[in-house]
Amino acid sequence: MTATAEALKPKDYKSDIRPVWCPGCGDYGVLNSVQSAFAALQLDLYNTVCVSGIGCSSRLPYFMKTYGFHSLHGRSLPVATGLKLANPNLEVVVFGGDGDLFSIGGGHFPHVARKNTDITLVMMDNHIYGLTKGQASPTSNTGMVSVTTPWGAPDPASVNPLAYALTYGATFVAQSFSGNPKAMTEIIKQAISHKGFSYVNIISPCLTFNKIDTFDFYKDAFVDLPDDHDKSNLVAALDKAVNPPTGKVYNGIYFQTQRPTLLDGLKKIKEKAKADKNRDLNTFIDEFKP
Amino acid sequence: MSDLIIRIGGEGGEGIISAGDMVAQAAARSGLNVLTFKTFPAEIRGGYAMYQIRFSKDEIKSEGTGFNVFCAFNQEALDKNKSQLIPGTVLVYDYPGGDIEEEVKIEGVTCYAIPMSKIAKKDLDMYRAKNMVALGLLSYVFDIALESLKDTIREKFGKKGQAVVDTNMKAIEAGINYFKEHYKKTDPFTMGHTDKVDKDIILISGNEAVGLGALIAGCNFLSCYPITPATEVAIYLAGELPKVDGTLVQAEDEIASLANVLGASYAGAKAMTSTSGPGLSLMQELLGLASMAEIPCVVVNVQRGGPSTGLPTKHEQSDLFMAVHGGHGDAPRVVLSAENVADAVDLTVLAFNIAEKYQIPVLLLTDGSLGFRTESIKRPDPKKYTIVNRERFKPGGDEKYLRYKLTESGVSAMSIPGEVGGAYISTGLEHSQSSAPSFTPEDHIKMSDKRFKKMEGIADFVPPPEEQGSGPADVGVISWGSTLGTVREAVDMARAEGLKVKALHPKLVWPLQEKQIKAFAASCKKILIPEVNKQGQFAEILRGKTGIDGISYPIYGGLPFTPKQILEKIKEVSK
Structure with a gap:
């Protein structure tokens, strides 16, 4: 986040690769907001890394001018973890979709959350697998009819990513809507500024394959969290996550708290071990004298 | 004599492993070469455990054939080894008063019945000292570094106070005295002493040797997931890596371990993971990513019996196909395999050197018996190793940086986040030289050739067999x-x-x-x-x-x- 001579504008974060998304895809809006948030924070182009897995939304790093890592389906979080631990000075932002993060990669999320790894996760939730042309995902509405669920999805429940994030110990949990660039930019900005693991769930409708969770539906459904919501209260946050008003979806920060991060823990270990890059290797070998 | 193999067998948890470690240490200290071989049950307590030590005044190349002396702690151990008690061997067994209920007589086998349990329990009032009774006895009867063993015990238990040292010494003496009172040595096995005590010897296990090699190579990141028989690599480095400002994390699974490693290496770390067969199975997709995105990484695979959960504590070399050909697509990778403990140090350094020089995943295969085994080896000299680091992108040029630039060797300069002008997308998608996704025939052919070109250099880079x-x-x-x-x-x-x-x-x-x-x-x-x-x-x-x-x-x-x-x-x- 070093200040450059000339302030970076959102377009300065834009690469010359054109997005591959369908016209009208919610992910365009997310991309714009990400660039706006990066500019607002004046993130250094060369000390920022965008990491992703596989899926429509996971293509986002290509459209950014920062460093990037387009990894494997479901593996963005552990890749980002290694990256951040190897160089804590980097700003690491992870992008992905609901299938990537909560189905194939679902086993990683709890650990990034509980370890409070200092990275930001922006999930573009479209309640569907888009890149493989429309199959029900873990966040799809129950009973959804799709090409692999022509009789309706038999799964009796969907994943609630917000509740998941809250219970696993994420220290920043928020939700926004691709159709509301201003609110979305602000939340992404705050998520990146937060020290520790930040989770942002962005409802980013898929026009092509999801005919239920549409822009039209969300345009009216999105409301700000009540003014009196206490974002330091985990139980209140969980209540808002699992009991939204009927037909409504909240925009805003559900929960935010401060806790030591994984890096803080590792730093303490190094202090105890009297870390020294140039330690004489013979001291290690001496330990094996019989 | 110059060579002796002693095997101790009993129930897991009876102190066989710690007793074996002590006598190996004492022998190494007295100038003898040692090579140990352990098998233990996959369970924590109970089940058959075995510790074998080969002592020699000369170089030891393997575990050897069978044993000269077998020390049976219980009936199960005796039964399991009976077929190997051939004429000329010696049996030392816990009798009477222990688990073995009948006196043993085998044609041509010298049998020493020693009531080890009884001595420990009745005479010393300390059941857990049975292993020490056996230790003193074996060291005395076969003349293996007895004085050195006593020094080792004083050091090992000294921290716990003089009383603990005394009890253990008493146990050592009790075994010896019983033998003196009841037997006259009739077997021919006497190790004896060596005059040329090499001060530059270390005693180290195969798994620790991998860790030491990693430190010498400059490894500063390890992500692991617990798995037998590889866990000791991580256990060793968990203590040591932070001392060189390195990082060790335990990930949620092996997939995350290798993903952590690739992320860290992309950010400039020299990174590795250590695992065994089931873990390596899970890592296959990420190994393909490392080949495709050209990310240096070292994966140590301590093989065990497979397939599936298989035989977690047993020896097998059955992961070669997976190491070489696992995963989808045409993905180049390098596989090294270590012969012994000294080799485990050297090849770990070599694995990092190849990974860095060629920006490719390198697998180092060892196995359960090598990982668990300790050997006395010549002390490695860190200064004697050449350490290779990856070719880095040089900022400041006029040309646009091409991460996957086509070159003669197949290797292209790698930029690390933080470098101005070096931004690129590391990717598992087929790509152009600039790392943009590309699925044209030209790019797929050129990039496949680029990735495999590196293999030619590697065959020449590694010293000939x-x-x-x-x-x-x-x-x-x-x-x-x-x-x-x-x-x-x-x-x-x-x-x-x-x-x-x-x-x-x-x-x-x-x-x-x-x-x-x-x-x-x-x-x-x-x-x-x-x-x-x-x-x-x-x-x-x-x-x-x-x-x-x-x-x-x-x-x-x-x-x-x-x-x-x-x-x-x-x-x-x-x-």
């Missing part, structure tokens, strides 16, 4: 991994008997050093390929890549070869 013996031979043995040491010993024995035999000891098992292997094979009438797996995996890889139609000699009983087994096979095929 060592040849044991020279000239034309009736039988040439080619093997890999820890079987090499056993082959070495068997070939020495065969040559001493006048057989025209030689051996080749490749450490790089993929890509193959074809030139040298073919030249070796051309000088032998027959090629014998011993290895510990069902399918004869290395034999098949050799055949496929070099056309060498060797005689595959696979064994798969969960135990390593003995030199005698290989010697007999050599004799059989040379007829």
Whole structure:
């Protein structure tokens, strides 16, 4: 986040690769907001890394001018973890979709959350697998009819990513809507500024394959969290996550708290071990004298 | 005598492993060479545990064949080893008053019945001292570093106070006194002392050796997931990596471990993970990513019996196919395999050097018996190793940075986040030189060729395989991994008997050093390929890549070869 001579504008974060998304895809809006948030924070182009897995939304790093890592389906979080631990000075932002993060990669999320790894996760939730042309995902509405669920999805429940994030110990949990660039930019900005693991769930409708969770539906459904919501209260946050008003979806920060991060823990270990890059290797070998 | 093998068997949790470690340490300290071999149950307590130590005044190449002395702590251990109690061997067993209920008499076997449990329980009032009673006894009867053992005990227990030292000393003496009172030594096994005590010897396990090699190579990141028999690599480095400002994390699974490693290496770390077969299975997709995105990484695989959960604590060399060919697509990778503990240090350094120089995943295969085994080895000199680091992008040029630039060697300069002008997207998608996704025939062909071009350089970069013996031979043995040491010993024995035999000891098992292997094979009438797996995996890889139609000699009983087994096979095929 070093200040450059000339302030970076959102377009300065834009690469010359054109997005591959369908016209009208919610992910365009997310991309714009990400660039706006990066500019607002004046993130250094060369000390920022965008990491992703596989899926429509996971293509986002290509459209950014920062460093990037387009990894494997479901593996963005552990890749980002290694990256951040190897160089804590980097700003690491992870992008992905609901299938990537909560189905194939679902086993990683709890650990990034509980370890409070200092990275930001922006999930573009479209309640569907888009890149493989429309199959029900873990966040799809129950009973959804799709090409692999022509009789309706038999799964009796969907994943609630917000509740998941809250219970696993994420220290920043928020939700926004691709159709509301201003609110979305602000939340992404705050998520990146937060020290520790930040989770942002962005409802980013898929026009092509999801005919239920549409822009039209969300345009009216999105409301700000009540003014009196206490974002330091985990139980209140969980209540808002699992009991939204009927037909409504909240925009805003559900929960935010401060806790030591994984890096803080590792730093303490190094202090105890009297870390020294140039330690004489013979001291290690001496330990094996019989 | 110059060589002695003692085996101790009993129930897991009886202190067999710690007793074995102590006598190995004492012997190494007194100037003897030692090589240990352990098997234990997959459970924490109970089940059969075994600790074998080979002592020698000369270099030790393998676990050896059978044992000279067997010390049985219980009936199960006795039953399991009865068939190997052949004339000329010695049995020391816990009788009377222990688990073994009948006196043992075997034709040609010297049997010493020592009431170890009784001495510990009744005379010393300390059941857990049974292992120390045995230790004193064995050290005395077979003249193995008794004084050194007492020093070791004083040091080991000194921190716990004089009373603890005294009790253990009493146990040591009690075993010795019982023997003196009841027996006159009638067996021929006496190790004796050596005058040339080498001060530059260390005693280290195969798994620790990998860790030490990593430190020498400059590794500063390890992500792991607990798995037998590889966990000790991480346990060792968990203590040591932070001392060199390195990071060790335990991930949620092996997939995350390798993903952590790739993220760290992308950010500039020298990173590794250590695992065993089931973990390596899970890592296959990420290994493909490392090949595709050209990210240096080292994966140490301590093989165990498979498939599936298999035989977690048993020895097998059955992950070669997976190491070489696992995963989808055409993905180049490098596979090294270590012969012994000293090799584990050297090859770990080499693995990092190859990974860094060629920006490619390097797998180092060891195995359960090598990982658990301790050996006295010549102290490595960190200054003697050449350390290679990846070619880095140089900022400031006029040209646009191309991460995957086509070059003569297939290697292109790598930028690390933080470098101005070096931004790129590391990617598992096929790509152009600039790292943009590209699925054109031209790019896929060029990039596949680029990635495989590196393999040619690697075969030349690694020192040629060592040849044991020279000239034309009736039988040439080619093997890999820890079987090499056993082959070495068997070939020495065969040559001493006048057989025209030689051996080749490749450490790089993929890509193959074809030139040298073919030249070796051309000088032998027959090629014998011993290895510990069902399918004869290395034999098949050799055949496929070099056309060498060797005689595959696979064994798969969960135990390593003995030199005698290989010697007999050599004799059989040379007829």
